[in-house]
Amino acid sequence: MTRHRIRLTGAIALACWLAAPAGVLAQHEQPRHSSSGRKSGTYLKLGLAHWQGDIFNDRSLTQWNVDLFGADYNLTSMNLEFETYFHRAFLVSGFSLGYRKDAIRSVETGHMLSGMLVRDFNLKVFALKASGGGEWGIPSMNFDRTEFDASVDGTVRYRHTYPGRNARVPGDVESGGMMYPFLGVSAVQRPGPVLFEFGMRVNVMQFHFDDYEVRRGDQVTRAFGERRVLVPYLFANIGLRLFR
Amino acid sequence: MLRRIAPFVFATCALVGCQGGLLSPSASGDPGSSPAGPVTPQEVAGQWSPYVNVHGDGEVLLAYRDALSALQRAGRVQGVRMEIHGNEALNSVIKTVGAMGFEVLGLVSNDYLFEPNIEGVIDRIFSTYPEIRYFQIGNEVTTILPPTGPTITIEQYAALFQRIYQHVQSRHPGRAILVTQSALGSGMRGPTELETLTTLALEHMDPDKVIVAVNAYDPDAVSRYRGLLTGSLRAFRVWVTESGIANPALQAMFVRDRYPQLRQYLRAERVYWFVLWGADSGPDTDFSLIRYPTRYPDYWKSPLFGLLTGQP
Numbered sequence: 001m002t003r004h005r006i007r008l009t010g011a012i013a014l015a016c017w018l019a020a021p022a023g024v025l026a027q028h029e030q031p032r033h034s035s036s037g038r039k040s041g042t043y044l045k046l047g048l049a050h051w052q053g054d055i056f057n058d059r060s061l062t063q064w065n066v067d068l069f070g071a072d073y074n075l076t077s078m079n080l081e082f083e084t085y086f087h088r089a090f091l092v093s094g095f096s097l098g099y100r101k102d103a104i105r106s107v108e109t110g111h112m113l114s115g116m117l118v119r120d121f122n123l124k125v126f127a128l129k130a131s132g133g134g135e136w137g138i139p140s141m142n143f144d145r146t147e148f149d150a151s152v153d154g155t156v157r158y159r160h161t162y163p164g165r166n167a168r169v170p171g172d173v174e175s176g177g178m179m180y181p182f183l184g185v186s187a188v189q190r191p192g193p194v195l196f197e198f199g200m201r202v203n204v205m206q207f208h209f210d211d212y213e214v215r216r217g218d219q220v221t222r223a224f225g226e227r228r229v230l231v232p233y234l235f236a237n238i239g240l241r242l243f244r
Numbered sequence: 245m246l247r248r249i250a251p252f253v254f255a256t257c258a259l260v261g262c263q264g265g266l267l268s269p270s271a272s273g274d275p276g277s278s279p280a281g282p283v284t285p286q287e288v289a290g291q292w293s294p295y296v297n298v299h300g301d302g303e304v305l306l307a308y309r310d311a312l313s314a315l316q317r318a319g320r321v322q323g324v325r326m327e328i329h330g331n332e333a334l335n336s337v338i339k340t341v342g343a344m345g346f347e348v349l350g351l352v353s354n355d356y357l358f359e360p361n362i363e364g365v366i367d368r369i370f371s372t373y374p375e376i377r378y379f380q381i382g383n384e385v386t387t388i389l390p391p392t393g394p395t396i397t398i399e400q401y402a403a404l405f406q407r408i409y410q411h412v413q414s415r416h417p418g419r420a421i422l423v424t425q426s427a428l429g430s431g432m433r434g435p436t437e438l439e440t441l442t443t444l445a446l447e448h449m450d451p452d453k454v455i456v457a458v459n460a461y462d463p464d465a466v467s468r469y470r471g472l473l474t475g476s477l478r479a480f481r482v483w484v485t486e487s488g489i490a491n492p493a494l495q496a497m498f499v500r501d502r503y504p505q506l507r508q509y510l511r512a513e514r515v516y517w518f519v520l521w522g523a524d525s526g527p528d529t530d531f532s533l534i535r536y537p538t539r540y541p542d543y544w545k546s547p548l549f550g551l552l553t554g555q556p
Contacts, residue, residue, distance in 0.1 A: 108465065141470075146508045148507060148513075158511065158513070160474075162474055165470065173436055173438075173439040174439055174472045214513065218452065220451075
């Protein structure tokens with residue numbers, strides 16, 4: 001059995017072990033709700049997120065196979081959020097401010113601050129939470145890709161794919177930062193003072209696809225393109241209530 | 245209660261597993277994800293950029309010829325970067341290496357930057373080295389000049405670069421491609437200076453006639469260039485004119501793991517290895533691909549040199 005299978009088996013066993021005595025412990029749950037039936041509070045949430053996918057573009061300077069230009073991304077992030085649920089819900093039922101560290105090993109990049117409004121709907125077993133907001137910061141380098149191809153005649157072609165930098169960040173040169181909107185949906189449980197959440201967020205990011213062709217004699221042809229790309233990721237959070 | 249939270253616990257565990265690689269068999273975008281272990285010749289060949297810095301020391305020419313020929317036969321070197329010093333009329337090593345068929349990037353030494361008649365200097369250099377097409381005007385000009393001698397600010401350099409550019413376009417159109425001084429690839433100094441150079445000079449130049457140079461020894465630290473390279477300098481080509489690691493045992497791993505990052509992040513067309521020979525003692529020694537060239541033909545070759553030439 002591989003190490004990965006052992007780890008997956010362990011995760012399943014842990015989940016089953018936690019679920020087994022639930023019937024006994026459930027009767028001790030005494031949630032405190034407001035007069036409107038909602039449970040308010042401010043939570044400190046910690047979580048993990050995982051991103052994985054490809055960004056393709058069918059436009060190409062040289063009409064190559066688009067597979068050459070896959071802008072693969074694959075990274076894991078950690079996030080910290082303060083999330084407040086109101087006593088009453090009208091259009092929104094709470095808000096959240098957070099920080100996410102993408103590409104955990106990198107000190108200089110992958111620092112994103114976010115603010116979002118949330119609306120949750122009680123489905124009895126869990127609450128379905130819809131959210132929307134904006135993120136700002138220094139994006140991870142994982143989204144920057146350059147694919148090269150050299151021909152026998154000395155021509156070099158390459159495509160540089162990257163998220164468009166559209167915001168200044170203190171201490172950075174030119175516009176090295178990025179700001180974009182996002183939408184999310186998650187399932188939330190708030191038993192006692194803790195919070196569990198699992199969901200998906202979709203960032204609406206502007207990507208650039210820059211083609212270069214350098215022929216012998218330094219004749220350069222360029223073709224720059226851009227389009228919005230939906231970049232989803234999965235996340236799981238665990239929270240602790242700080243205030244009611 | 246726990247029965248209800250079990251799915252959330254399971255999801256969290258699955259994500260933790262995912263970070264460990266459960267759901268991500270390939271981690272192509274993660275800078276730190278390259279596999280450890282011995283580096284194969286195929287891995288090095290796949291990432292190597294066939295360009296090397298060569299110091300112009302005439303007394304080791306035999307070893308240079310031998311080493312460069314071996315790299316050339318293996319198809320691992322197409323071009324070299326060599327310094328054109330102000331104190332010599334003609335460098336025989338540059339001539340010899342050029343005659344071997346290598347494309348030479350001529351680094352116009354920092355010494356020349358203080359010549360009042362820089363246009364005349366450029367005319368003389370063009371005349372002396374007609375075989376050279378690419379000329380880099382200075383290298384790390386604000387940081388490596390000794391404080392005891394004349395120094396130059398990036399603003400002064402921008403004015404000088406502008407003069408040279410205008411002179412070349414008016415007197416020698418189509419003769420040469422100019423390469424900017426190499427900005428430092430780490431910290432804020434290099435990006436800040438390149439931003440100044442861009443504002444004062446590069447924005448007013450034809451991007452077909454100028455190439456932007458960066459010296460990058462730490463690919464993780466080049467992120468500060470991204471805003472510039474995808475903004476004001478989007479149309480300019482980028483070369484990494486120096487890169488490497490001061491440890492012969494790690495050179496091959498550096499090529500395998502770090503060269504791809506330099507290409508990806510900086511869209512660098514070329515990466516010049518620093519250096520073929522960096523003296524037998526001193527700060528550049530451990531960057532060298534060869535050592536003790538005066539012992540030719542029994543000079544020392546680094547493991548990376550062996551992988552590149554197939555002569556371990």
